[in-house]
Amino acid sequence: MTDSSSNDTDTHRLVAQRKEKLQAWRDQGHAFPNDFRPDALAGDLQRAHADDDADTLDAAGKEVAIAGRLLAKRVMGKLSFATLQDRSGRIQLFMQRDLLGEDAYKAFKQLDIGDIVGIKGPLSRTNKGELSVRASQWQLLTKSLRPLPEKWHGLSDTEARYRQRYVDLIMHPDSRAVFLARSAxxxxxxxxxxxRGFLEVETPMLQAIPGGAAxxxxxxxxxxxxxxxxxxxAPELYLKRLVVGGLEKVFELNRNFRNEGVSTRHNPEFTMLExxxxxxDYHVLMDEIEALFRELSAKVFEKHSGACNEQSVRFDAPFERLSMRDAVLKYNENIDAQxxxxxxxxxxxxxxxxxxGKDEWGHGKWLTELFExxxxxxxxxxxxxxxxxxxxSPLARRRDDNPDVTERFELFVAGREIANGFxxxxxxxxxxxxxxxxxxAKAAGDDEAMYFDADYVNALEYGLPPTAGAGIGIDRLVMLLTGRSAIRDVLLFPQLRPQGVPNE
Structure with missing residues (x-):
């Protein structure tokens, strides 16, 4: 029998055992209650009482009610220890027969790792100095039928972590920390x-004419x-219609969809700020983006340092600004200005x-490809x-002193494009x-070329004031600030090939 089939057999056996336990709870009328109300979080308790010793906690006698998932359990005769995890962190449970009563303590010993419980009791500190809830009563809130994995790491499990993000979040505090940082x-x-006086808006995701990006x-x-x-x-053309309408400072945080390949940096569905x-003009926007990155990095590193890897990137120094032409010259010593x-x-x-390249490419396209x-x-x-x-750059304003180039920028950090504006x-x-x-170009076979948007041209004919705009990929920004190298690590549910569908 292979290791895989052996593991499957063990899982089926454990699931069957847990279903038997659940049936016993059903027979007693205790299955899946919804009357327990926690009043504290594990992480908050750890922070609030970090400096309180055992005597201080015992004297205070503070009663708390917490709820969460059992991640560990050690049964030792008349007392047991367990680890409970909620959305904020973990805390130890001290379960004593003399305090709970014989029946309640016996029932607790039958719980499985993964079960969700509610616990009430005073805070205490064990002889080893561990902050604990000394349970005076407990309640099974949800019976976990499927056992948690004992090991959930390594390259062989990477795809499983993405497919079963709910298990990944249970087992890996560092994964949860990334998504807390993303929210921040x-x-x-x-x-x-x-x-800064911008108005947040929403524009259509379902469009008759796709536009705003190649x-x-x-x-x-x-x-x-x-x-x-x-x-x-991209939402670009709709947002600029709003500027035509007099909403002079607008932004949108929402999803874009591009029918392109999947890689460590690309997902067909992604979050964009525009x-x-x-x-x-584009100089004003570059100044604002610098300020945004400094502010975000400072806040994220201060409050979510556990989600951030050590990085050599500096956000406190002025960002370098190079024309594409000068960038190619700087990094290609074999090419001169002539x-x-x-x-x-x-x-x-x-x-x-x-x-x-292709025959129809002009000088600008060749320069861009060489730069990339x-x-x-x-x-x-x-x-x-x-x-x-x-x-x-079909949507960008030409420079007055050189109509062959536009007032456009892209921001690169750690070898990745993070922002695009003009x-x-x-x-x-x-x-x-x-x-x-x-x-x-589209008629000639370029699937990424833009459509002719007559209504957008009509909007411009009413008059768009001098305007600048930019887009920032939120997923790549989160990758950058949390030190992750794969976009799937910062997406809760990344796009994956359906299971059972073979590679072509």
Whole structure:
């Protein structure tokens, strides 16, 4: 018999035993009660009484009611110890026959690891100095039918942790800490923008025309209208419509969907922050993003240090700002300024670096591909790469002194793109021309090219004030601040291949 089949047999046996115990509780009318109300949390008690010795706790005689899951149990004749975990942390339970009574103590010994219980009693400290609840009464709230794993780690279990996140969260405090930190990061983002007068809004996720990013959308059919719709790839064009309407500072925190590959940095469903500000340019936005990152990192590291790995990234120093052209020159010593401005020389350098291009690519596209191939992964400290070619920036405003490039930036940290922003294109005629170029590229087979959005051009014709906007990938931001290398580690339920479906 293989180890796997042996483990399955053991699990079936344990589940059957637990179901027998549950039936006994049903017969007594005690199964799944909902009348226990905790008044304390394990973690709060640990912090509040960290300096209280046994005499102080005994003199206070503070009674508490706590509830949570049993993670460990040690039965020793007339007394037992157990570990209870709730959402805030863990605390020891001191279970004594003389205090509980014979029947209650005997029933407690029949509990299984994973059962959810309610406990009432005074706080005390054991001879070994462990803060404990000395139980005067207890109640089984939920019978756990499936045993918790004894070991839940290692590469062989990585996918199981993602598929059964509920077990991962039970067994791994560090995993729960990441998601507590994620919640704090999202809350911090909201606080930052609301304090600066931005209005949080919601825009459609189901769109007749996908726009705002160069990405392949998911397609669905809307039966009521008998028309294909798309899950949004970005909220950008709707948010800028709101600026046209007079909502001059807006932001949205919500989901985007892109029908692309899955990797350590990509999930087809992801959370994005986008914000837009009238009467601002891309320099203003870079300043705001620097301030946001400093504020978030300080708060997260202070309150959620357990979720954060040691990092060499510095957020307290000014972020470097390099044009894409200068970044390529800085990190490619074999390319000089004359060669980078000559298309034939640029193509030669890009192909030597491994870029495989297309005949229709212009100078700007070749430069961008060379940058992505040779520079991105080397940008360890926070760096704004600015002045992207107009050819790859269909929604960004051209620079007045050089119409071949745009007032656009991307922020890179630890070799990853974290943010993308630009001074917005508010020339309706220029925008229409760029949409036409994108439509031609789509007709030529580019699945990620943008559609022509006539209504958005119509909105621009009413007048979009000078505006700047940016997007920040929240999942990558959480990865950065918690030191995680895989996006699945910061998503509660990452996208996975359905079980039983073979790889193609």
């Amino acid at each position: 990061i999202v809350r911090g983002v909201r606080d930052f923008f609301e304090a 990405a392949k959308p998911f397609v669905t059919h809307y039966n009521a209208l008998d028309h294909d719709f798309y899950l949004r790839v 914000f837009y500000q009238a009467y601002a 060669a980078i401005d000559d298309k034939a020389s640029l193509i030669s350098a890009a192909e030597a670096a491994g870029v495989r 191939e040779t520079v991105e992964h080397r940008l360890e400290q926070p760096t704004f790469v600015i002045d992207y070619p107009a050819e790859v 001074s917005e294109l508010n020339d309706a005629e220029d925008q229409a021309e760029r949409f036409r170029a994108q439509s031609e």
